[in-house]
Amino acid sequence: MPAQVMTEMTFSELQFPGKETTSPSITRLEGKIAIVTGGARGIGEATVRLFARHGAKVVIADVEDIAGNALANSLGPSVSFIHCDVSLEQDVENLINSTVSRFGKLDILFNNAGVLGNQSKHKSIVDFDVNEFDRVMNVNVRGVALGMKHAARAMIPRGTGCIISMSSVAGVMGGLGPHAYTASKHAIVGLTKNAACELGRNGIRVNCISPFGVATSMLINAWRTFDDDEEQDEIHEREVEKTEEFVRSLANLKGPTLKAKDIAEAALYLASDESRYVSGHNLVVDGGVTTSRNCVNL
Structure with a gap:
């Protein structure tokens, strides 16, 4: 077995021990259509699994074709995969249009895809790599903005929908990540608030999640x-x-x-009708870190 495949399998088993084959007694997303970007691994994978268990039809959007297809195949016909680079508008537009064409609607978009960036190129503010800075911003900020744009186009005619984006504790305070990553996550919080203001009149809720380290x-x-x-x-x-x-x-x-499944549970709450009056909110899942300490300068 190739080393790369072994890595994917082993890491998945570490993050999600045991196969959950039974559905919960109450399915909170029954009949919903959801897209999870960056859904092939990590927090995205945990969210795909949880959304599917709660009755949603889930589209995994990722650049990792092997991992994305493998996850979709393992979860059955309710989960599918589409290749998508969120920094490219044509990919994002195709993702949304293909989903709506297949299922007739889009209820939930989870803008989860993101990059931390190359640590060796993100040292001091006086010598950071501009190209790497742009790459991080293109994936993390442009990707979220494009997701919001095309999801909103699909949701506005129906007068309902839910957009969730992945921020970070680095989007709440300084000193918790590289400069580009921190700037991008602050931008996501701002985009979330602005989009919530605009889309509320259309019945669309817009929120984000800011986890501590997973x-x-x-x-x-x-x-x-x-x-x-x-x-x-x-x-x-x-x-x-x-x-x-x-x-x-x-x-x-x-x-x-803190585990990936904890952030998936936060996304499930924001995606479900239990949060039907929650919009413009940044759900911080950090065990109180951002309210109890100064910069840790990671």
Whole structure:
């Protein structure tokens, strides 16, 4: 088995131990059509799984074709995959149009796709790499704006809909991420508030989520330090534990460890009718970090 495939399988098993084959007694998204960008891995994968369990038909949108198709195939006919680079308008427009053409509507868009950026190119403000800065902003901000634009076009005629975007604790305070990433996540909060103001008259709710650190591939790849000859499954197991231990050391709320499934649950709440009067809100899922400490200068 190729090392890359082994890595994907092992990491998925670490994040989502055991196969959840049964549906919950109350399905909170029954009959809903949802898109999750960046849905092939990490928080996106957890959200796809949870939305599908709660009765939604889910479209995974990602640039990782192998992982995206594998996830869709594993979850059955209610989940499908479309290749989408969220920084390209033609890809985003095709994603929305294809979904509406197939299912007749779009109820939920989760703008989850994002990048942290190359840490080696994001050091001091006096020497950051401009091209890398632009890449992060194109994926994180342009991607969210394009998602909002084309989802709104599909939702406005129906007078209902829900748009959720992924921000971060780095979008709440400084010192929690590289400059480009921090700027992009602040921008997402601003876009969320502005879009909520505009789209409220059309019955469309717009919210975002700001998590603290979750041991996903993106965060692990940014922090990892290992030898090239290590086995890939050993790398992920050790790096997940190492990353979670570091996050726990910074946490204000002691006891639980923040997992991808916790952010998926937050997205489920915002996507469901339980939050039918919630709009323009940034749901911070950080165990109190942003209200209890100063910059940690990560």
